[in-house]
Amino acid sequence: MITSRLGYAVLLCLVELLVVGLMLLGIIAGAFALLALMGYVVMRRGLAPLRRMAAQAEEIHPATLTTRLSEQDAPAELHQVIRSFNQMLDRLADGYQRLSRFSADLAHEIRTPVNALMGHCQVTLYQRRSVEEYESVLARNTEELERISLMVENILFLARASQAQSVIKPVTLSLDAELQRVADYFEGLAEERDITLCASGAGQVCADPMLLRRALSNLVDNAIRYAHAGGEIHLRGRRQAQGWQIEVINQGEPVAARHLDKLFDRFYRADDARTSSGNASGLGLSIVKAIMTLHQGDASVHCTANGEICFSLFFPDRPAAG
Numbered sequence: 001m002i003t004s005r006l007g008y009a010v011l012l013c014l015v016e017l018l019v020v021g022l023m024l025l026g027i028i029a030g031a032f033a034l035l036a037l038m039g040y041v042v043m044r045r046g047l048a049p050l051r052r053m054a055a056q057a058e059e060i061h062p063a064t065l066t067t068r069l070s071e072q073d074a075p076a077e078l079h080q081v082i083r084s085f086n087q088m089l090d091r092l093a094d095g096y097q098r099l100s101r102f103s104a105d106l107a108h109e110i111r112t113p114v115n116a117l118m119g120h121c122q123v124t125l126y127q128r129r130s131v132e133e134y135e136s137v138l139a140r141n142t143e144e145l146e147r148i149s150l151m152v153e154n155i156l157f158l159a160r161a162s163q164a165q166s167v168i169k170p171v172t173l174s175l176d177a178e179l180q181r182v183a184d185y186f187e188g189l190a191e192e193r194d195i196t197l198c199a200s201g202a203g204q205v206c207a208d209p210m211l212l213r214r215a216l217s218n219l220v221d222n223a224i225r226y227a228h229a230g231g232e233i234h235l236r237g238r239r240q241a242q243g244w245q246i247e248v249i250n251q252g253e254p255v256a257a258r259h260l261d262k263l264f265d266r267f268y269r270a271d272d273a274r275t276s277s278g279n280a281s282g283l284g285l286s287i288v289k290a291i292m293t294l295h296q297g298d299a300s301v302h303c304t305a306n307g308e309i310c311f312s313l314f315f316p317d318r319p320a321a322g
């Protein structure tokens, strides 16, 4: 009798223990579920500004590149991210705008000579002509095609230059030899306009030889084309604090200050009346600028007090490749 009562009490205890254990387990599970739910709610609320940012960013397309992410309602920790993102958008919008302007200018520059070529051919084919007339039309068209081909070559150069950091091979060059070399090359052309080329400057510049000559040639070609006939063009090299400066100076029609900063833009011509008749495409100075950027240097222009125009190239000191 006593044994059965004891067994019953033990059984009761065990059942109670089980019930308490189950209740504890239930409470713990419930607490976990509650914590997880609270965590989820807090995270959702915390991430809301990021989701708003993502939604705003999704709205940005090439046509809406002026849209910027708003700092309003965003937590202070995100302000720096938003500012950096907006600055990146500024740079992209600027590049995109320049690219659009470049392709519009390019289309315009190519359309004009192509239309002229078509016009010449249509007029020529309108009736039978003598061999001399056909020859003259072909010669004129060849000249125009040469100009288009040069323009395409220059455009390709500019496109490659923007991603050609590895292509440049700077070596130490004798400055006076380089200036004299370009002066000698252009002597004949200068003589046709009764212009004298004077080169001066001793020292050693660190630059890619082909690119240095191309930049200098573009400047001297311009100087001969736009200088007053019978004048002088000076090519000067001199030492600056952290590199070498080359200047090409000529007398000519004054260039208005509002044009000066734009001369290095692609297809920019200060005076169409002076340039449209020849082979000018307005790319020479942008090539000079691109070459100087490849050298981590700079190209600039200013008018001197005595009415000369002075183009300067700055080559910073850098270790030569060989």
Ligand SMILES: Nc1ncnc2c1ncn2[C@@H]1O[C@H](COP(=O)(O)OP(=O)(O)OP(=O)(O)O)[C@@H](O)[C@H]1O
Residues within 6 Å of the ligand: 218, 222, 223, 226, 227, 250, 252, 253, 255, 263, 268, 269, 270, 271, 275, 279, 280, 281, 282, 283, 284, 285, 286, 309
């Ligand atoms: N030495 C200079 N004196 C006066 N104006 C100049 C001089 N050099 C350049 N310019 C002006 O800057 C403009 C741009 O020159 P740039 O060399 O880029 O093009 P371009 O000479 O017109 O054509 P391209 O060089 O492609 O044949 C010229 O059209 C001219 O108006």
Ligand SMILES: [Mg+2]
Residues within 6 Å of the ligand: 218, 221, 222, 283, 284, 285
């Ligand atoms: Mg030029």
